[in-house]
Amino acid sequence: MRTGEAPVTRIDDRSVDERIPITLLTGFLGAGKTTLVNRLLSAPDAGKIAVIVNEFGEIGIDGDLIARANEDMLELTNGCICCAAQGDLMDGLNRLFLRKTTGIADPSPLARLFYTDMKLDLTFRLDAVLTVVDLKHVIGQIARSPEAEKQIAIADKLIFNKRDLVDDAEFADAVAAVERLNPFSVKEVTTHGALPIDRLLDLDLFEPKRRDDMVGAWIGADQPASASGEAGDHAHDDHVHTPGVGAVCLQSREPLEWNALLRFFLDLAQEKGENLFRVKGMVHFQNVEKPVIFQGVQATFSPPTYAESWPRGEVETRIVVIGRDLDAAEMQARFAACIARRETVLDRGLGAI
Numbered sequence: 545m546r547t548g549e550a551p552v553t554r555i556d557d558r559s560v561d562e563r564i565p566i567t568l569l570t571g572f573l574g575a576g577k578t579t580l581v582n583r584l585l586s587a588p589d590a591g592k593i594a595v596i597v598n599e600f601g602e603i604g605i606d607g608d609l610i611a612r613a614n615e616d617m618l619e620l621t622n623g624c625i626c627c628a629a630q631g632d633l634m635d636g637l638n639r640l641f642l643r644k645t646t647g648i649a650d651p652s653p654l655a656r657l658f659y660t661d662m663k664l665d666l667t668f669r670l671d672a673v674l675t676v677v678d679l680k681h682v683i684g685q686i687a688r689s690p691e692a693e694k695q696i697a698i699a700d701k702l703i704f705n706k707r708d709l710v711d712d713a714e715f716a717d718a719v720a721a722v723e724r725l726n727p728f729s730v731k732e733v734t735t736h737g738a739l740p741i742d743r744l745l746d747l748d749l750f751e752p753k754r755r756d757d758m759v760g761a762w763i764g765a766d767q768p769a770s771a772s773g774e775a776g777d778h779a780h781d782d783h784v785h786t787p788g789v790g791a792v793c794l795q796s797r798e799p800l801e802w803n804a805l806l807r808f809f810l811d812l813a814q815e816k817g818e819n820l821f822r823v824k825g826m827v828h829f830q831n832v833e834k835p836v837i838f839q840g841v842q843a844t845f846s847p848p849t850y851a852e853s854w855p856r857g858e859v860e861t862r863i864v865v866i867g868r869d870l871d872a873a874e875m876q877a878r879f880a881a882c883i884a885r886r887e888t889v890l891d892r893g894l895g896a897i
């Protein structure tokens with residue numbers, strides 16, 4: 545959905561999603577992306593993976609660094625996934641790993657493509673945006689680079705790398721600095737990108753549809769409330785005015801009204817523009833039993849889908865908004881206006897007459 549367009553609700557049949565999963569790997573210069581990809585490709589259970597190393601039109605400077613450890617590995621050094629999808633290149637391929645060469649690249653245009661390019665959407669699904677974080681240097685990178693902030697803000701999973709280079713105090717400071725930008729994403733801590741394949745691929749964290757067990761993690765519902773920087777029902781004073789990049793979590797146990805929430809997001813997308821990075825929501829709508837997954841990257845929203853069940857069985861709307869200079873108090877006030885008005889006994893009685 546682009547700003548101004550109404551989304552179409554669709555119900556997914558998860559059992560028949562045979563699209564090729566794409567993992568988008570991003571992270572600042574030298575964070576450890578190549579190291580991680582090398583490890584991944586050497587894993588005996590890696591299967592057939594294509595690695596697209598570059599952004600469009602760039603020279604493949606990293607190509608030689610990626611060890612051809614596995615004969616099933618396919619590397620597209622100047623690849624465009626749209627073109628690749630048309631050839632036999634993709635035959636038998638079961639995974640595609642997209643590795644951004646440039647450490648300062650913004651991953652959001654590509655993520656948005658999955659909402660807007662229907663041809664791409666037929667063949668591929670974006671599994672997750674993984675952002676590698678250099679624990680040693682991330683605080684300086686956040687201070688100097690808006691792109692570094694954005695890469696962290698948009699991540700579905702943050703991979704804190706180079707644990708060997710920081711002591712416990714530096715580690716805690718770095719994690720705190722990153723969590724201020726994106727408190728809700730799933731996290732891993734590692735050295736030299738040494739993570740098992742099942743913690744990197746097939747996570748279903750970008751737009752959870754296939755794995756209900758990931759929905760709670762996707763929306764940060766598995767994390768303690770004190771770490772979440774919530775607005776909504778439980779606003780914390782220290783998160784009400786967050787300059788720079790930050791997250792606001794809106795929550796409500798009362799059901800919401802569809803049109804009002806839609807208006808809320810259309811207005812937010814219009815007002816914030818480029819400064820709105822990511823929206824992830826699991827919404828309890830009036831007269832709808834199942835949770836509705838509602839999410840977007842910048843002003844582009846995906847069609848809402850249903851999840852099968854509520855995390856921990858708790859029926860509660862939880863929407864995470866990540867962006868720059870968000871006014872949590874104002875957002876909370878507007879969000880409160882989206883709560884559906886209760887039908888009173890009298891109203892129902894009158895309706896029956």
Ligand SMILES: Nc1nc2c(ncn2[C@@H]2O[C@H](COP(=O)(O)OP(=O)(O)OP(=O)(O)O)[C@@H](O)[C@H]2O)c(=O)[nH]1
Pocket residue numbers: 571572573574575576577578579580606645646647705706707708709734735736737
């Ligand atoms: N000590 C230590 N060094 C690491 C770790 N991970 C990666 N490195 C080193 O950090 C340097 C950069 O790693 P790369 O994997 O090339 O990083 P990258 O993100 O691909 O770098 P760019 O392509 O420049 O963006 C290399 O010298 C790696 O060997 C780690 O966990 N600990």
